[in-house]
Amino acid sequence: MFHKEGQKIIITTFFLVVAVVLTAQYFIDVEWIRLTVQIAALLLLIAILQFFRNPKRLVTPNFDEILAPVDGKVVVIEEVYEPEYFKENRKQVSIFMSPTNVHVTRYPASGTVTYSKYHPGKYLVAWHPKSSTENERTTIILHTPKFGEIGYRQIAGAMARRIVNYAEEGEQVTQGDDAGFIKFGSRVDLLLPLDCDINVKLNQKVVGARTCIASVRPLDD
Structure with a gap:
């Protein structure tokens, strides 16, 4: 398909x-x-x-997990200040997609879209530290039952000149469903609460709608 x-x-x-x-x-x-x-x-x-392949991936939504929104390799895991929406520190997990990866963006969690905005910008290589804030990108915020609000960004790379985002504010979305597409090499940043557990490591390969990126921290921690 x-x-x-x-x-x-x-x-x-x-x-x-x-x-x-x-x-x-x-x-x-x-x-x-x-x-x-x-x-x-x-x-x-x-x-x-x-x-442009789009493999079918059936998902049973799990409110306790954040799934990878795209296929690729984890290139950043760090705490950052997020100035656009949250205006506070967040855990950022960034996934780089090479031209050989599936480029479908999938919703990492079920919930309600509370913010969806497109930003024109530069076309720095997707792994550049400033690509998250200076490249062409979209920022999407989801309100989820267990994590509260989480964010993800579709970021254009040096080759990617077209970002497609289907998320609309007020829309109810389901984990694993098609959320958009980025053409020809790019990156997606997840912006997660500080109190969640990150379940991936740097340079780990992840699969969209399959790999668990983060989970709810147990109450006794």
């Missing part, structure tokens, strides 16, 4: 590849050049299909 955000690109690329393959077949006489052009065109189509 492919994400709906890729439909136009997939269709356009398909017809372009067909045109290139047929043109090469009829107008390029040197066999190795013809085959090289045709194979390159087919590899481009495969790469586009791979990027």
